[in-house]
Amino acid sequence: xxALTAPVARAPLPPIARxxxxxxxxxxxxxxxxxxxxxxxxxxxxxxxxxxxxxWAGIDVRRTRFSAYVLxxxxxGLVAVVTVAQFASARPDAGVTxxxxxxPAITIAVLGGVAITGGIGRVAGVVLATLLVVWLNAGILLxxxxxxxxxxxxxxxGVVLVFAALLNGLTNRKYGRTG
Numbered sequence: 107x108x109a110l111t112a113p114v115a116r117a118p119l120p121p122i123a124r125x126x127x128x129x130x131x132x133x134x135x136x137x138x139x140x141x142x143x144x145x146x147x148x149x150x151x152x153x154x155x156x157x158x159x160x161x162w163a164g165i166d167v168r169r170t171r172f173s174a175y176v177l178x179x180x181x182x183g184l185v186a187v188v189t190v191a192q193f194a195s196a197r198p199d200a201g202v203t204x205x206x207x208x209x210p211a212i213t214i215a216v217l218g219g220v221a222i223t224g225g226i227g228r229v230a231g232v233v234l235a236t237l238l239v240v241w242l243n244a245g246i247l248l249x250x251x252x253x254x255x256x257x258x259x260x261x262x263x264g265v266v267l268v269f270a271a272l273l274n275g276l277t278n279r280k281y282g283r284t285g
Contacts, residue, residue, distance in 0.1 A: 134233065138230075141228075142228070142229070146170070146173075149165050149170045150174055154221075154223075154225030213266055213267040213270070214236050215235075216271050216274060217235035217239070218234065218235035218236070219231035220232060246258050
């Protein structure tokens with residue numbers, strides 16, 4: 107056997123890259139329908155883009171914003187319950203220490219095309235950015251031996267975040283989106 111025909115050991119796919127469960131597909135469909143095809147989603151995009159114009163258009167900005175915060179809180183609570191059940195432990199400082207989820211979450215949002223200022227973003231972009239970040243992390247862990255892989259993961263996420271933010275700023279300036 108030559109080097110080109112020798113079998114290659116394949117690394118297992120990261121969990122998110124495997125087939126999504128029915129409940130995950132259902133959740134993605136519900137979020138997509140809520141944001142892209144409902145009046146509530148249009149109101150959210152309108153308020154995120156320009157809340158004064160949305161108010162002049164007759165949208166109750168305070169009520170819609172309040173309901174968005176309540177919905178985000180409920181979803182965050184559900185995620186917390188699932189995470190605690192998955193890892194069988196809970197720490198009050200889990201989101202603020204070096205191993206927290208803030209950097210990956212912000213990187214996924216910016217890379218997925220969500221404007222930090224609001225009003226711009228799609229569910230498909232966030233899903234694709236999530237897959238990219240998970241594959242990047244898995245590839246780094248496979249390529250870097252030992253415990254150094256986690257440090258390289260943080261470095262890679264930081265570089266991707268800076269690149270995505272710069273690219274987002276350049277495209278917004280070029281195409282005139284103020285998002």
